[in-house]
Amino acid sequence: MQPNASSAVLETYENAPRKYWAKIIAFVIVFSLAAWSFDAINFGGINNVGFSVVRNILRYFVNPNYKMKFDPEAINYIQKYFFSWERYAVPYLMVETIMIAILGTFLGAIISIPFAFLSSKNITGEKGSWFGATLITMIRTVPIFVWGIVFIRVQGGAMAGVLAISVSSIGMISKLYIEVIEDIDTGILEALDSTGATTFQKIRFGIIPQLTASFLSTAIYRFEINVKNAAILGMVGAGGIGFTLIDALGSFNFPIVAVCLWGIIPVVLAIEYLSTWLRSKLAQSERS
Template sequence: MNLVEKQLDAAPKRYWYYGTMSVLIILLVAWSTSTVNLNNISENGLSIASNILSGIVTPDVDLLLNFTAKGVAYLLVETIAIAFLGTIIGSILAIPLAFLSASNVVPKPVAFLTRLLLIFIRTVPALVYGLMLIRVTGQGPFAGVLTIALISIGMLAKLYVDAIEDLDTSILESMTSIGCTTFEKIRYGIVPQLFAVFLSIMIYRFDMNLREASVLGLVGAGGIGAPLIFAMNAYRWNEVGSILIGLVILILIVELSSNKIRNKLIRG
């Protein structure tokens, strides 16, 4: 016990550091709360909030259980399709960019320039990409797929790079010493090390893209977001409640399934 106390006493005292950081955090919190304005909350706003809550509690069951093209089930399937296809396209396009960003694979200047490109891709918000692509392709699911693919490239490539830079190069050196071809080194030396990691990252990104696809519908890029904003603008809160309930159930199912698959992949 005395030894522990001596070590604690010998540890450098950083009271000034902790005090300064505490003051900075308090100032940031105080400055952030200055943007909160409760004066704009009127009786009309409170009534709308109560209507939203009542709509969620008492949803439109007919819309929720409607399996036509205008029902919640169909819109959820369309949202899943947009997220899934966009994730697949983005995952494929991110692979070459990831290898071009890995400093242990390509020269450092090439890796640096590619990483700058990926930073630029990640900087632009999804809604901005959606609005731009809608001008090109028109409103609909195709614009949503392209948007999901584009926003997936930046994050996927960044995570792919971490896996590539952790490659066990001794395996490749051993394969070179026994005369393996480049294809054989890729097939038996690189792919087995990266496949499970890449697939786990793709599933994780699909989970995120499902939420992004739901939001992109608000700007007309397909999925369940468009009917949601139409119902909100028309103050049809029962329909809003049905759509939100279906969306929550879908995201919970996908998240639980994706977590199980990713755990199996990581643990082998």
């Protein structure tokens, strides 16, 4: 860097307003909130029984055959639940969990498209986008657990998980779709308009090519999240491996807990890796 440029940078830095008090106040506020949060937590509920449960789960997770010398039936449990294609076995339940995530993400991504267009300021205007944006915000405020409990009353089993995931996905996917739609290059649309292109042609050749890669990337990212959501929803009876996991935890059946975790963790890691790879490829194709 040349001397003049260096002195200009130094002068700009020295003349920059100092906001030490603002930083100190912000730090005090954050620290006070953290201290208040710790005070609200009852650490007295932690006891030796809780530590014993965690210790047993970790012990069986590291070595599912741990209790073989005391319980000869332990290996039979593991073979029954991990190396079987029965409806109660881990392979079947993991496939069901993934299918719930796929179908829920697909429905959520499709339904999010009209929501996003209706809520985009450059499509429907400032006033027109308000209603759709408010509805999306309302959907996002409801936790997926609540959607799961609601849909279990309507339709139990795996279908409740699909519906809960699809509705909860609309909030996040629509919000990301809106950001993409509002960033489209309007110059292409103006050029097509000058050639006398119809509305359908402008959508087909001007809008869709700009949105496809970003929409797919968003849906893939949400699917990655929904695989974990599908496993959690099983704990409230919405299908998947979560129901077996919570049932095993409730009965202190630690070998089954360990087997379920060994089924969930590798699958989730593999899907996260695949999702990252696919989204990077889509980003490269969008730039090229």
